[in-house]
Amino acid sequence: MSNLTTNFNNKTIKYKQLLSNFKSLLKKNSLKFTVQREVILKTLYNSDIHLTPESLHQLIQKKYPELKTGIATVYRTLSLLEESGIATSLSFGAQGKKYELGAKKHHDHLICTECGSITEFVDEEIEHRQQKITEELGFKMSDHSMQIYGICKKCQNK
Amino acid sequence: MSNLTTNFNNKTIKYKQLLSNFKSLLKKNSLKFTVQREVILKTLYNSDIHLTPESLHQLIQKKYPELKTGIATVYRTLSLLEESGIATSLSFGAQGKKYELGAKKHHDHLICTECGSITEFVDEEIEHRQQKITEELGFKMSDHSMQIYGICKKCQNK
DNA sequence: ATAGTTTTTGGATATAATTGCAAAAAATAT
DNA sequence: ATATTTTTTGCAATTATATCCAAAAACTAT
Structure with a gap:
């Protein structure tokens, strides 16, 4: 597996x-x-929304057409960024993956299964527990990812 | 590829x-x-390892050849099982997805990035916090998934 | 049991993601 | 600076996953 x-x-x-x-x-x-x-x-950094490889690719083609950046390179680079902990991906089942820089500050995600919106949050207590659990099991943690799925406030009121 | x-x-x-x-x-x-x-x-139930859609399909074809079950049906059913919370999938980047029945009891995963082994665990405290956080944010939780990546005990001693 | 209705299925097709390879670019050595 | 070595790139080919559609199976109402 990863050896970065x-x-x-x-x-x-x-x-x-x-x-x-x-x-x-x-x-x-x-x-x-x-x-x-x-x-x-840079493009990931400058985007405040979560991007799919496809949309990221389109953004780049539009802004730097002379580069003719291939979609394969986008995929490869996103994997590289994810493996090295610089970016994180969120799974959307049929709708594919979305990426963001994980470099801001670590956080987890609330994902609305109705409208697809993503809310970020951080909880120190959970971070703590994770550390503790892995230690108890003799595991050396390098990274983690957590998603909570459900219906957001807006969609509940529809 | 390891699998225990x-x-x-x-x-x-x-x-x-x-x-x-x-x-x-x-x-x-x-x-x-x-x-x-x-x-x-049934096949998912009887397997104690995490299966990819492809390997699940092969298992079924071998055991019930008269059904001629199509791969599309396997994918569709896995999505159905996942959406309804009966099964869970784990992402393995390039290596695709693996499924398991989530029906036993909810648990999270420790994934070794060295050998690919998956260790399951449950932590009540984390479950609790998740519930609390979502409530505070007016979110109606239906499911969640958490993975911790790192190096397992065995691989550390190599 | 039969006929009518609804949903699923498999196969084909379409889209998403990954990989092989030769040419090109980057790093290193001269 | 130039040549040599190493890694990356884009494109094409492949593999994984999702979707379309007509035929088949499951359910419902008789």
């Missing part, structure tokens, strides 16, 4: 800092810093 | 009970009870 090495953890971060983290991650794993990878990272 | 699963707190329900739940769910939603749906449920 990472060493920084995720806090709210300026793009410059993020980029520098990304670069050192690449170097550490003998990967190359390419203009496509940068553009993908 | 450890169950803690495994309150397995009887197949008869599960089947009856499934039937009433179908009726409630004006869906029909078909032999294909039963075979898929």
Whole structure:
């Protein structure tokens, strides 16, 4: 499975800092810093909504048409970002996956199964428990992801 | 590919009970009870490992060749089972999805990124917090999923 | 049991995601 | 700077997953 090495953890971060983290991650794993990878990272950073690989690809094609970035590269880079903990993906069953930078600050997700909206939240207590549980089981945690599915307030009032 | 699963707190329900739940769910939603749906449920029930749609399909074809169950039906039924909370899927990035019956008792997952093994666990405190958080946010929770990624004990000692 | 209605099915088709490969770009060595 | 090595890229091919549709099966009402 994944064999990437990472060493920084995720806090709210300026793009410059993020980029520098990304670069050192690449170097550490003998990967190359390419203009496509940068553009993908930057576009994700500048988007405040969760993007699908497809929509991210379209955004990039429109903004940087001269690059002719292929969809395969978008998929590959998103996987890379996810494996290294820089981005996170949310599963939407039939509707595919959506990505976001996980670099802001760690948080979990409430997903409305009616309208697809995503609400983020952080709960220290849960984070704590997770740490404790993994320790008890002799597991060395590197990452986690949690989603709660249900119906949001708006959709309940319809 | 590794596959061992450890169950803690495994309150397995009887197949008869599960089947009856499934039937009433179908009726409630004006869906029909078909032999294909039963075979898929039963095969999932009888497997103690997490199955991909593809491997589930192969198992069924081998055991019930006269049914000529199509892969599309397997996918459709798995989605149905997941939506209704009877089964859960775990994402494995490039390696696709794996399904299990969620009917035993709710649990979360520790996934080893080294060997791919899955360990299940339940933590009441986390379950509690989840409930509380969703209530506070006016959300009506129907389901949730949590995965912790890291390195398992075995793989650490290599 | 039979006929009428509704839903599901398998197969084909369409879309999403991944992978192989030769050419191109990036890093390294000279 | 240029040549050599390593990795990435885009495209095409493949595999995974979802959807369309006509025929078949399940249910309902007689």
